[in-house]
Amino acid sequence: MPHADTLTVVHHDDTRTRFQNVRYRLHRDGIRIWTADGEHLVTDVLMTEAYRQRAQD
Incomplete structure (x- = not known):
């Protein structure tokens, strides 16, 4: 599951x-998102933009 x-x-x-600091799963009916506040289901999705910063080595 992506973060x-x-x-x-x-x-x-x-x-x-x-949303900030989440895990998510895209599926045919929308996107399911897990945050510190709980689980969210969004069905009206045109597009998503996900960013993850990684520590530099």
Whole structure:
């Protein structure tokens, strides 16, 4: 399951929902997101943008 420091969900009406420090799973009906606040299911998804910063070696 992928991890993202910042996950932005772009909805069909071009609004955006941003999540911090999450795990997520894309599926046919949308995206399931796990945060410290609990689990979220977003079904109105046009696009996602996930960023993860890694420590430099």
